[in-house]
Amino acid sequence: MSISLTEFEKDALTEIFNIGMGRAANSLSQMANDEITLAVPSLAVVTYEEAVSILTKTAGEKVCSVTQRLIGDFNADAILIFPENNSLSIVRLMVGDAYPGDLTEMEEEALTEIGNIILNACFGTLINIIGGDFDISLPSARTGACVHILEIEGNKSGEIVMLLYIDFILKNRTIYGHVAILLEGDSMPNFIRKIQEFLATL
Amino acid sequence: MNMADLVGPTELKVSLATNILKVMPVGLMVVDTEQVVLVWNQWMENASGIKEAQAVGKPFTSLFPDIQYGRLHSALLNALETGCPSILSNALNNGPLPLFYGTKNLMEQSIHIVPFKNHQGQRCALIQVMDVSSARKREDTIRKQARVLDDIQQQQNALLHSIPDIAWLKDLDGRYLAVNDKFSSVYGIDPADISGRKNSDIYPESMAEQHEITDRVVLETAAEKRYDESIVTSDGKTMWVETVKVPIMKGDQIIGIAGVSRDITERKASEERIHFLAHYDMLTELPNRFMLFEKLAKLLAVARVEETQVAVFFVDLDRFKYINDTLGHTAGDALLQMVAERLRECSREVDIIARVGGDEFVIALAGIKDHKDTAAIARKILAVVGRPYDIHGELVHVTPSLGISFYPKDGLDTAALIKNADRAMYQAKKAGRNGYEFFREGMDAITLDQFSLENSLRGALERDELELLYQSKIDLRTGDIVGAEAQLRWNHPKLGLIMPDRFISILEESGLIGPIGEWVIATACAQNRKWQDQGLPRISVAVNLSAIQLKQKHFVERLARVIEEAGLEASLLDLEITESVIMHNAESTITLLEELKSLGVKLSVDDFGTGYSSLSYLKRFPIDSLKIDQSFVRDLDSDTNDAAITATIIAIAKQLNLTVIAEGVETTEQLRFLHTNDCDEIQGFYFSKPLSADDFAEHLKHGIPKASFQAAVL
Numbered sequence: 001m002s003i004s005l006t007e008f009e010k011d012a013l014t015e016i017f018n019i020g021m022g023r024a025a026n027s028l029s030q031m032a033n034d035e036i037t038l039a040v041p042s043l044a045v046v047t048y049e050e051a052v053s054i055l056t057k058t059a060g061e062k063v064c065s066v067t068q069r070l071i072g073d074f075n076a077d078a079i080l081i082f083p084e085n086n087s088l089s090i091v092r093l094m095v096g097d098a099y100p101g102d103l104t105e106m107e108e109e110a111l112t113e114i115g116n117i118i119l120n121a122c123f124g125t126l127i128n129i130i131g132g133d134f135d136i137s138l139p140s141a142r143t144g145a146c147v148h149i150l151e152i153e154g155n156k157s158g159e160i161v162m163l164l165y166i167d168f169i170l171k172n173r174t175i176y177g178h179v180a181i182l183l184e185g186d187s188m189p190n191f192i193r194k195i196q197e198f199l200a201t202l
Numbered sequence: 203m204n205m206a207d208l209v210g211p212t213e214l215k216v217s218l219a220t221n222i223l224k225v226m227p228v229g230l231m232v233v234d235t236e237q238v239v240l241v242w243n244q245w246m247e248n249a250s251g252i253k254e255a256q257a258v259g260k261p262f263t264s265l266f267p268d269i270q271y272g273r274l275h276s277a278l279l280n281a282l283e284t285g286c287p288s289i290l291s292n293a294l295n296n297g298p299l300p301l302f303y304g305t306k307n308l309m310e311q312s313i314h315i316v317p318f319k320n321h322q323g324q325r326c327a328l329i330q331v332m333d334v335s336s337a338r339k340r341e342d343t344i345r346k347q348a349r350v351l352d353d354i355q356q357q358q359n360a361l362l363h364s365i366p367d368i369a370w371l372k373d374l375d376g377r378y379l380a381v382n383d384k385f386s387s388v389y390g391i392d393p394a395d396i397s398g399r400k401n402s403d404i405y406p407e408s409m410a411e412q413h414e415i416t417d418r419v420v421l422e423t424a425a426e427k428r429y430d431e432s433i434v435t436s437d438g439k440t441m442w443v444e445t446v447k448v449p450i451m452k453g454d455q456i457i458g459i460a461g462v463s464r465d466i467t468e469r470k471a472s473e474e475r476i477h478f479l480a481h482y483d484m485l486t487e488l489p490n491r492f493m494l495f496e497k498l499a500k501l502l503a504v505a506r507v508e509e510t511q512v513a514v515f516f517v518d519l520d521r522f523k524y525i526n527d528t529l530g531h532t533a534g535d536a537l538l539q540m541v542a543e544r545l546r547e548c549s550r551e552v553d554i555i556a557r558v559g560g561d562e563f564v565i566a567l568a569g570i571k572d573h574k575d576t577a578a579i580a581r582k583i584l585a586v587v588g589r590p591y592d593i594h595g596e597l598v599h600v601t602p603s604l605g606i607s608f609y610p611k612d613g614l615d616t617a618a619l620i621k622n623a624d625r626a627m628y629q630a631k632k633a634g635r636n637g638y639e640f641f642r643e644g645m646d647a648i649t650l651d652q653f654s655l656e657n658s659l660r661g662a663l664e665r666d667e668l669e670l671l672y673q674s675k676i677d678l679r680t681g682d683i684v685g686a687e688a689q690l691r692w693n694h695p696k697l698g699l700i701m702p703d704r705f706i707s708i709l710e711e712s713g714l715i716g717p718i719g720e721w722v723i724a725t726a727c728a729q730n731r732k733w734q735d736q737g738l739p740r741i742s743v744a745v746n747l748s749a750i751q752l753k754q755k756h757f758v759e760r761l762a763r764v765i766e767e768a769g770l771e772a773s774l775l776d777l778e779i780t781e782s783v784i785m786h787n788a789e790s791t792i793t794l795l796e797e798l799k800s801l802g803v804k805l806s807v808d809d810f811g812t813g814y815s816s817l818s819y820l821k822r823f824p825i826d827s828l829k830i831d832q833s834f835v836r837d838l839d840s841d842t843n844d845a846a847i848t849a850t851i852i853a854i855a856k857q858l859n860l861t862v863i864a865e866g867v868e869t870t871e872q873l874r875f876l877h878t879n880d881c882d883e884i885q886g887f888y889f890s891k892p893l894s895a896d897d898f899a900e901h902l903k904h905g906i907p908k909a910s911f912q913a914a915v916l
Contacts (some may be wrong), residue, residue, distance in 0.1 A: 031273060031294055068287075094294055106293035109312075113291040120277075124284040138287050138314060 005045055009195050014043045016129050017122055017164055017179075024121030028114065032094045038118070044163045048150065051161035051180055056146045058165075059083045059178060065142050065149040066115020070123065072134030073194060074187035078123060079150065080115040082177035084143060087111055089175055112141040118166070122179060130198040150180065160188050229301070229331030235282055235324045237262045246331070249301040249309060262329075266300055274298045274313065281317035281327040288315045292334050299331060310335040368443065368463040371450070376400050376417055379458065390436025406434055420447045420459050430466065442470035483557040485535055486542035494556035498566050498616040501554065502609055505568060512609040513576045515565040516623035517545070517583065520601045520635040522561035533593045537600065540593075544586045548579070564620060570608065573640065574841050577833065580604050580638035581812075588636060601636035601786065603627050612641045632707025634749055636782040637812055644704070656708045658694065663721060667693050670725050671892035672743070674901060675863060675885045678877050681911035683902055685776060687744040687885060688726040689892050690718075710750040719751045720764060727768030727775055729895050734774075738902045742804060744776035749783040758797045765801065772802030778829065780808045788819045799824040806863070811851055820858060827882075828855045832866025835886070839871040849879045856880065870914055877915040888914075 005013070021038035028036045046054065055063070062084040070076045082090065091110045116139040127134060142149055150161075164179040183191055223230050223243050232241035242257035252265060262278070263271055273295060277288035290298055290313040301309040314330045362369050362382040368389075370381040378396045386393045389404055401410040401417070412431060420427045427447045432440050443463035450458040481493035489497060498514070505512045519541065526534035538561065545555050545563055554566040565583070570576055583604060591598045605627025613619040626641035633639060662668050668690060675685035692700040709715040723745050730743040751757060765772050777798060784791055784807055795805055804826040811831045830851050834844045848864070855862035864876045867886030876884055890901055 027273065027276060091293075106291070109291040110293040113289050113294050116287075116289050120280055120284075120286040120288060124280050124286045127284045127286075134285055136286050136317075138316065139289060 005192065005195070009192070009199065010043050010045075012199055013195065014040055016126055017043070019129075020121040020123070020125030021118070021166065022121075023125060024118045027117050027121070028094065033096065034093075036093065038166055040164050040166055042165050044165075046161055046163060048159045048161055048182075051163055052147050052150055054163065055081055055150070055178060055180065058176065059146065060085070061145055062143070063146050063149055064111055065144075066112055066119065066139045067142065067149075068116070068119050068123075068139045069137040070134045071136075073132040074183060074190040076187060076191075077182040078119050079180045079182065080118055080177060081146070081149060081180060082175065086175050086177075087143075090114060090177075093175070108141050112139050115139050115141065118177075119179070122164070130194050132194060150182065159183070228333075229329075231257075231262070231329040231331075232326055233262045233278070233282075233329065234320070234326050237278065237282070239265070240326070249331070249333070250299070251302075269298075269300055272298075274315075277315050278327055278329070281315045282325050285317045285325060287317060289313070290315070301331065301333075307335070309333050365462065367465065368461075370396075370461050372417070372459045372461070374421070374456065374458055376414070378404075388433075388435050388441070409433060416445070416447055417459055420449050421456060424449050424451075424456055430470070431463075433463070441465060442467045486539055486557050488542050488545075488563070489554065489556040491556065491558040494554060494558060494564055494566075494620075495616050497554045497556075498564075498619070501566055501568050502614075502616065502619075505609055510568065511570040511611075512619070513567045513570045513579075514607045514609070514619040514623045515563075515567070515580065515583065515638075516605040516607075516620065516627040517563040517565060517587070517602050518605075518627050518631070519561040519587075520603055520631070522600065525598060525600060529593065529596070529598065533596075533598070536593050537591055537598060540591050541587055541600075541602075544589075545583070548583050548586050558620075564623070573608075574837065574843060576606055576608075576640075577638070578843075580606060584636060584638065599787075601782075603630040603635050604638035605630055605641065606638060607641040628707070629703065632710070633703065634780045634782050636786060637780075637809075655700075655705060656712050656714075659692070659705060659708055659712065659714055659718075662692060663718060665695075667695065668718065668721070669693060669894070670722060670729065671894060672729075672898040673885055673892040674890045674898070675741075675744075675883045676889050676906060676911075677883055678881055678915065681906045681908060681915075683739060683741060683905055684883060685742040685744060686730075686898060686902075687746075687778070687892075688722065688729075690722055691892075706748065710748055715748055715750045716754055719748065720760065723761065723775075724764045724768060727765055727770040730774055731768050731770045732895075733899055733902060736899060738899060739905070740774070741902065742774045742776045743770075744778050744806065746778045746780075746808060747783075749780075749786070752779070752783065752791075752794060758794070758801065761798070761803075762801050765803070773804060776804040776806055776826075778806045778808040781810050781812060784823065785816065785819065788816065792819075792822055792824075795824050811847055817854070820854075825860060827861035827863055829863045829865055829885075830881075832886075835864050835866045835872055835876075836868075838875050839869065845875065848876070848881075852876075852879050852881050855882075873914055 017040045021040055025036050025038040028038070044054075059081055060083045063081050064084050064087045066080045068078050070078060087107060091107050091114075094110060094114060095106075119139065123134075123136065160183055162181040162183065164181070166177045166179055223241055226243060227245060229246045229249055230241060230243040231239060231246060233239055239257045239260055239262055242252070242254045244254075246257070247253055250265075257265055263275060274290060277290060280286045280288060290311075292310045292312050295311075295313070297308040297311055298313060299309075299311060301311060310333070312332045312334045314328075314332075316328045316330070317325055318328060320326050359380065362371075362380060365382055366384060368382070368385045370385055371379040373379055378399045381391070381393055381396045383393070385391070386396075391399075391404060401413040404410070405413060409431075416427050416429065426449075428444070430442060430444050432442050435441055442465070444466045445461060445463040447459055447461045449456045450460050481489060481496070483490045498512075501512055504510075519537075522534070522537075525537060538557070541561075541563070542555070542557065545565060549555055549565060549567075553568070554564075556564045558564050567576070567579065584602060587602045588600075591600065605623045605625060607613060607619045607622035607626060609619055612622045622641040622645070625645040626639040629641075629645055630637045630639035669692075670688045671691055672686040672688055674683045675687065676682065677684045690702045692702075692705055694700050706715075709718055726743045726745045730741070734740060754760075765775060784795075799805060805824060806827040806829055807820075807823075807825055808829045809831040810828040811834055828851060830848055834848045834851075837844045838848060839845075852862050861882045863883040863885060864872075864881050865885045867873055867876065867884045867888045869888065872886075873884065873888055889906055893901055
């Protein structure tokens with residue numbers, strides 16, 4: 001069973017997610033009343049351990065996350081991850097500098113919605129394009145160490161993770177975030193098959 | 203029977219679901235794939251003012267024509283198209299739907315859009331609206347309260363840190379909650395590290411215990427506790443603090459303890475200084491009169507319980523004024539310091555030594571068994587204090603006089619004991635200085651009546667109130683009467699017979715000693731001559747000389763004239779001089795004694811054993827006999843020390859070829875001891891009390907019956 005994607009498949013997926021990010025950016029820009037661009041510079045398929053190591057390196061020990069669970073043609077946990085110390089910047093990005101209240105009071109609520117928008121954009125686009133039927137859970141936010149955030153359900157040791165690197169870009173500020181898609185058990189072949197089916201229609 | 207039997211399972215479920223939707227305390231709407239409203243619950247009716255009947259069947263976006271659906275709409279489309287659920291938070295969406303409570307305020311909303319598929323597989327969406335205004339308000343209130351509490355906490359911390367004293371807060375279990383900067387610096391603990399620590403984590407054991415105890419008191423009494431304590435800082439310094447602990451109350455419940463310790467090291471030091479100034483003599487650093495009374499009272503309390511005796515010594519330096527006047531006050535002060543030091547040498551830890559006046563000291567000794575002990579200590583003090591002092595290179599001789607009183611015999615309180623010791627001391631002075639005296643009843647009267655006694659003494663000679671009594675001296679080998687000691691008595695017209703120890707010092711101080719002393723010698727000499735003229739056995743008559751008499755100008759010449767006038771052979775006159783007088787300025791005494799000796803008189807050292815005789819001087823003195831002090835003789839049969847001293851004196855006298863006489867012999871045992879130890883002569887009540895001249899003539903005439911004498915000594 002192949003657990004890896006060809007370069008072509010990767011390019012296709014990157015493009016799909018780029019479309020999604022475009023939609024998410026559109027939503028976010030409207031809400032923020034400012035131009036926000038999101039980009040997916042790369043996509044990698046790695047093991048769980050590698051994912052933890054990569055995310056820890058780029059996002060730091062402590063991260064904020066928003067998770068939504070997909071159950072359907074394949075099962076996956078989609079997790080948006082960014083450095084904890086960026087979270088307030090992201091919230092400020094959305095509500096604007098003029099917001100009079102205490103940002104920390106609404107931090108979790110706002111982050112959850114932002115994560116929801118980005119994740120919905122990713123999967124909404126993906127589902128729109130490759131088709132499929134999924135039950136998708138409402139988003140939930142968590143803060144903690146990378147290794148615990150990724151450990152959604154039991155031990156994921158050795159499992160395959162698809163990592164998207166996403167840039168949040170606002171004018172002179174660059175905030176990095178990542179989307180990790182943890183494909184559960186035998187979902188990886190199903191996922192690849194769906195990709196291949198789609199590519200075959202092109 | 204249950205509901206399912208009445209309406210069938212499917213109907214029941216729908217009915218239940220509809221009713222639940224209606225009454226849920228959140229806004230619930232369901233739209234179909236075309237965004238047409240299927241469900242509009244009661245909550246939505248109330249919040250939007252749009253009735254269910256007006257809403258159901260209409261496109262969702264048509265219900266609120268005045269709003270920008272924006273995000274709400276795209277989220278709804280996303281749900282219907284792709285099945286992605288959305289959350290519209292209140293934070294990022296300012297009231298997406300025009301929902302109100304009351305009439306004015308736009309409701310703060312949190313909207314969940316959850317897609318689902320109906321029985322036909324068509325995607326619908328459940329839109330759930332939650333009013334987060336009240337939740338928000340509650341949270342705001344809590345946050346504001348928290349912030350206020352935070353502010354209060356910060357203010358409290360600021361207040362805590364601004365306190366210059368050591369300050370802390372503890373919970374009920376004795377765990378520290380907060381401490382201030384001063385606390386951290388004193389105990390070397392980081393304030394951030396204090397939380398949860400207990401007394402035993404911070405203080406040395408004894409201090410921790412003290413804190414535990416006082417904490418408990420505060421918790422149990424719910425009252426403030428204030429006390430002084432000494433603490434040890436982290437760098438090992440001892441610090442005095444005044445600590446105040448108060449319970450922290452919440453309503454009528456104690457929830458902790460607050461404490462403050464103020465550094466009172468300096469205050470304590472000055473308090474100690476003041477206490478020292480108030481209780482100690484600055485010059486000698488000995489307790490002063492005030493402290494003496496305090497300490498002696500405690501000593502007496504113990505003695506009362508333990509039924510023991512306490513000896514109180516009153517020590518006064520002889521001729522101190524003279525030293526002060528001739529060598530100056532600086533020398534006088536130096537001398538007093540040295541005397542204090544020597545008194546300390548003489549005493550044990552439990553003893554009290556105090557300076558109560560210029561040259562007056564009081565020593566108190568507890569646990570006294572008998573008076574022999576005390577006499578030994580008195581002699582030790584006389585010896586130690588009597589050693590020469592090197593003051594600025596000059597050797598100064600000073601002797602003390604000691605008066606001793608005993609608790610409980612001579613007084614039950616400090617004042618009485620000190621007063622009586624003082625009186626006994628005066629007695630010792632009168633007895634020739636450099637000696638000690640035990641207090642006896644009657645001493646009181648002397649001091650009290652000294653002035654009137656002096657006045658009446660002035661005319662005593664003219665009024666013929668003075669009389670000489672004679673006490674015989676017996677040769678212990680033969681039983682013969684070999685001498686008589688003349689003793690002065692004063693027959694006071696009102697007070698009756700007064701013994702010399704009560705008026706000799708008055709004679710000396712008033713200068714009356716001159717004429718009266720001379721009268722005594724003249725009378726004794728004349729009397730002896732008279733007895734001889736009567737044909738009675740040839741004996742010597744002894745008279746006592748005082749130090750003052752010896753210092754009188756032309757004393758030797760005048761004495762020679764008196765002897766001559768009496769017509770007595772000089773060798774039949776025996777001059778008794780006390781040991782302390784003779785040893786005082788021994789060098790000059792030798793000259794005087796030699797002059798006296800040249801007259802042909804006999805010389806005796808009286809009260810031998812009480813002063814401190816140098817054997818080398820004894821050898822050089824032209825003396826004929828030693829009279830053993832009666833204090834040794836008195837306890838010969840009960841005190842082995844006294845027996846040993848007496849035997850030694852006898853041996854020394856033999857060695858120096860001196861006649862040795864024992865005074866105060868009253869019992870057969872004493873007599874036998876002295877006989878056995880080869881004492882030459884004895885004097886005392888055993889054979890005869892002091893007698894008038896006429897009675898003595900009779901006594902001399904008959905002598906001691908040989909048979910009874912033999913029986914007594916063998």
